[in-house]
Amino acid sequence: MSERKQKRFWKTTTVAEEGEGFAVALDHRRIKTPAKAALLLPTRVMAEAVAAEWDAQEEKINPLSMPVTRSANAAIDKVRHQHAEVAEMLAAYGDTDLLCYRAESPAELVARQSDQWDPALDWAHETLGARLIPHCGVIHQPQSEAALANLAAPVHRMTEFELAAFHDLVSLSGSLVLGFAAARNWRDADDIWHLSRLDEIWQEDQWGADEEAQQQVEIKRRAFLHAKRFMDLCQSTMQ
Known part of the structure; x- marks a missing residue:
């Protein structure tokens, strides 16, 4: 310009x-x-x-003061022309979902992950028909093809505007399940954002928070909340 x-x-x-x-x-x-x-x-x-x-x-x-305009531009100029590719990329998060990679120790972190992440996996099973199985460690363990197919189908059905919002909900949280949870109002968006940072919050509790890192986290949190707002604007039925 x-x-x-x-x-x-x-x-x-x-x-x-x-x-x-x-x-x-x-x-x-x-x-x-x-x-x-x-x-x-x-x-x-x-x-x-x-x-x-x-x-x-x-x-x-x-x-920079027009986030809704920028998201709409991205939906039309970018996502519309590569809808299938974007949907496929986001659906792939299901096979490596953040919520499925659990710590082996310490016991308090293991319990915190189970207490806070298991309900989200249960919700995905009940709502989306996709039972993802958590495991310990960082080595990839493939999920069932049926579960992944049930997660992928609604992603591909999204409009370009919904997909633009969903892209940020998933990529910022690192979780396809949490992306769906935010989009479908499972819990407050800020609560879902904090679930995505459970491991980081644990580390901060043990060793303290870095000020510069916290500033970057806040930028990402605001972007996540904007993505949720944009998704809500896509789905509003008000005329």
Whole structure:
């Protein structure tokens, strides 16, 4: 984007229904993605969130202050054109899911992993029909083909917008199960994020937290919570 285009050039921001989606206009000019595709959003609430981000811009446009717009752009310009590949990559997390790799010691960590991670695996079994088996150590132990197929199917059925959100829920947590748990409201998103950091939190409890590392963790936590918000915007039925 050129310096000229970085300046705010519009007065009003509006949302309008367009076909099966919703468009955002700046002084009646429809917004486009960086790749010049129409920025057509799947729900009104998402369109309103995008409009609010643009309306909040002052003298110059700051893309970093528009996370919903950026996620929508990624869904349209990137995920839409490689949907199968992205879905396959995310589904593959099931065979190496974070929740299945357990410590052999100390006993307190072993118990903490069992107490906090087993309920998520039970939920995946009950909700998604996928029983993943935990094991000790870091050596790969393949999961059953049936369980992996049951996890992969709903990933491939996601829209490009849902898949863009799901990508961050899974990749940031390191767990396909926790990605589903966040997307389907098993527990509060912040609680699920802390489950993904159980081992790190254990280490911090023993040896203390590094300030610089904590700053990076906070960046990732905010990105995870944004991904959950974007998923909710994708799935909203409000008109």
